[in-house]
Amino acid sequence: MAIFLTENVTKRYSGHTALDRVSIEVPEQSIFGLLGPNGAGKTSLIRIINRITGPDEGQLYFKGEKLQQKHIYNIGYLPEERGLYRKMKVGEHALYLARLKGLSKKDATIKLKEWFERFEIGGWWNKRVEELSKGMQQKVQFIVTVLHEPELLIFDEPFSGFDPINVELVKDEILKLRDKGATIIFSTHNMASVEELCDHIALIDRSKKILDGKMKDIRNQYRSNTYSVAYDHFDGLLSSFLDERFKIVDEGEDEDRRYASVRITDGHVSKELLEKLVSKINIHAYNEILPTMNDIFISVVKDNEGK
Numbered sequence: 001m002a003i004f005l006t007e008n009v010t011k012r013y014s015g016h017t018a019l020d021r022v023s024i025e026v027p028e029q030s031i032f033g034l035l036g037p038n039g040a041g042k043t044s045l046i047r048i049i050n051r052i053t054g055p056d057e058g059q060l061y062f063k064g065e066k067l068q069q070k071h072i073y074n075i076g077y078l079p080e081e082r083g084l085y086r087k088m089k090v091g092e093h094a095l096y097l098a099r100l101k102g103l104s105k106k107d108a109t110i111k112l113k114e115w116f117e118r119f120e121i122g123g124w125w126n127k128r129v130e131e132l133s134k135g136m137q138q139k140v141q142f143i144v145t146v147l148h149e150p151e152l153l154i155f156d157e158p159f160s161g162f163d164p165i166n167v168e169l170v171k172d173e174i175l176k177l178r179d180k181g182a183t184i185i186f187s188t189h190n191m192a193s194v195e196e197l198c199d200h201i202a203l204i205d206r207s208k209k210i211l212d213g214k215m216k217d218i219r220n221q222y223r224s225n226t227y228s229v230a231y232d233h234f235d236g237l238l239s240s241f242l243d244e245r246f247k248i249v250d251e252g253e254d255e256d257r258r259y260a261s262v263r264i265t266d267g268h269v270s271k272e273l274l275e276k277l278v279s280k281i282n283i284h285a286y287n288e289i290l291p292t293m294n295d296i297f298i299s300v301v302k303d304n305e306g307k
Contacts, residue, residue, distance in 0.1 A: 003028040009058035018044040020207040033198035076150040080157040091125035101148040134161035191294035230285040
């Protein structure tokens with residue numbers, strides 16, 4: 001079931017089309033990757049979802065209803081840009097933002113204290129925002145985004161400013177939010193995070209959606225039937241016994257063994273390559289090379305440039 005969807009959303013600015021009939025469907029309790037190059041239209045779509053701007057054409061739906069102002073209280077938005085008042089005290093500022101989301105002062109204070117301790121910033125409650133590092137400010141913004149437990153969360157580059165330890169901390173919290181029932185739209189250029197977190201993705205390029213679906217289905221769609229093999233040194237070359245069914249893509253070696261990547265031509269299967277190899281060489285490792293989301297992203301965007 002989709003908790004949020006858009007139908008043919010179009011947005012224009014002074015003759016420039018930022019979004020051209022974009023339709024996406026975000027399944028309930030999923031992490032949905034909204035991807036695209038800079039200037040593709042992602043930010044325009046996020047702003048429309050948050051009712052900061054409106055579409056010129058098309059419709060948006062939240063839980064089966066047309067998106068309205070009342071739904072915004074069920075949406076949490078973490079923008080990439082910092083949005084904290086530098087002269088305010090951290091705790092006072094967080095409390096103010098929590099109250100805007102409808103929490104009572106008592107409930108907001110209890111929840112904020114718990115989150116501050118979890119994110120190891122409890123000692124900064126009475127410090128001014130300007131004293132916080134970029135990463136610590138991002139922690140505060142993350143906390144106030146999720147504090148009122150919205151059903152839909154939108155994170156735009158949520159790991160910006162974080163060191164690797166804090167990236168893992170926030171990733172764990174995002175997964176916990178999903179497991180507790182939240183649905184998450186996740187916009188980033190970090191394809192490794194997309195592979196690790198996302199269940200579904202949509203790729204926007206030059207205002208149009210050019211790819212969407214389940215992560216596992218997309219990776220299967222772009223499989224190239226290529227396998228890596230590590231094997232003992234021997235007198236000769238792989239090409240001396242591999243026939244036209246197999247194409248050597250890459251080769252290398254070190255003191256202990258050799259390595260190769262071999263693509264199997266259409267109509268043939270992995271078993272045929274493996275049988276051919278084991279009859280001639282001693283194999284240490286044999287694995288399919290699956291495309292990364294970074295590979296797919298680059299390939300699909302480049303293909304779209306030629307259209």
